Amino acid sequence: KNRSGFGVCLTMEKTIASAEEVVDHTYNKVNDNVNLGKVLKEGIINAQDKFEEWVQCYVVVRERGLTLGFHTDDKKEKNAVDDVIFFSSFEEIEIEMLPDNARRSRESKLFPFAVRRKIEMVQTVTTSPDDNEENQLQQHTKSCLLKGTKKIENSQDVIFATLNGREMWEWASTIRWLGTKPAEEYIPNFGKPSTTMSHCVYYENPLVLQNVLLKMFTYNNLPVESVKYVEINSGYFELYSDVNDFSDDEHSDEEKENDLDESSQSICESSQSIRAFKNRSFMFGAFAYNVIVGACVQVNEKCFELITSAKLFDLSSGGREYNSILSMLCEGDYSTSREYLVKSLWKQGYPKLAGYYACYEAFTMNLAKPGHCSGISSPTGRPVHPDDQKLCRIVRYNGDGEIDNATL
Secondary structure, three states: OOOOOOOOOEOOOOOOOOHHHHHHHHHHOEOOOEOOOOEEEEEEEEEEOOOOOEEEEEEEEEOOEEEEEEOEOOEOOOOOOOEEEEOOOHHHEEEEEOOHHHOOOOOOOOEEEEEEEOEEOOOOOOOOOOOOHHHHHHHHHHHHHOOOEEOOOOOOOEEEEEOOHHHHHHHHHHHHHOOOOOOOOOOOOOOOOOOOOOOOHHHHOHHHHHHHHHHHOOOOOOOOOOEOHHHHHHHHHHHHHOHHHHOOOOOOHHHHHHHHHOOHHHHHHHHHHOOOOOOOHHHHHHHHHHHHHHHHHOOOHHHHHHHHHOOOEOHHHOOOOOOOHHHHHHHOOOOOOHHHHHHHHHHOOOOOOOOOOEOOEOHHHHHHOOOOOOOOOOOOOOOOOHHHHHHHHHHHHOOOOHHHHHHO
16 A cells, blocks of 8 residues: 555566666556556646645656655655556546545635545345346346445545645646546536525536536636636627527528527527537636626535636626625525635635625625515525624625715
């Protein structure tokens, strides 16, 4: 067992060779001379050692596994290899983004992700010679249905961490697919959440969100920079007006005009059957924006952290739109996570509140939810939780109602 908890076997030949040849041999000869394939990504990131301490690690991702070189005080060689993790295919890999056990607090500056191997659980079913053929077939079918996946028993996860979220997703996506690029699918498109009655798996189920993001980071038009709110609006405007993107020889002119008259959501859904449709870069930002709004109105901390760490949407570019990110966060039902999410938005560049409104009202109105407050689905006219009372003072201190009070 190595430091990462995986059993490995390094094969070394006793021969005279140059240092470069020895390094290359160590990287490529694993498990009875099985070649790990070409390099997909390499670099120095943080990794947890057996004492659960963060150390620098030189990681090389190849087509059939990883090599790890832990940098210690007495060993700083770039190409030193301590552990080798072999995968027969990408289907053996399981990734967990931002695992709770890898962070000591919410304020941690690291972005961790765990890598583990999936294995099959097969229950052996014995049959006697007296069993007829039909009964044996039923037993075999039952055995096949019992197959599943679980974590490796008595072993540790390999936990890596980067200093920014975008880099974390790039590393995790590379390891998840090991060079076998998944087929590009249409970016999920759903209506912008508007109340606590809005529900969608992409901002309520962290595992679903994680898996779709790991795929999206392999797509061709993944934007290099975070998409701004104005770019989303202009992108949809171009999508409406660009007839060529919705043309197909098999569609009549009337059908094309009908496509252009639909809403942005209907356009993306209906165009999945149209040959010329592509995932444009602004669509990554539109997806991220809607997920952020949904995670805020449902006050889902894990989904919020996953989507904001991907840096697909520029949080500093919004705030003035109707049902803005912060107004939806204030509108949601009480949660102990709400104050943390508000402060996290500001840390990530979301504008302070002077001159901004929550649906033409003060943000404290959405937090307190008085009886006359309309347009929200949360209960109104009830006592305000002490945590939300504290948050009302925080948002007021950060500019909520400042211009209006000065005018009065």
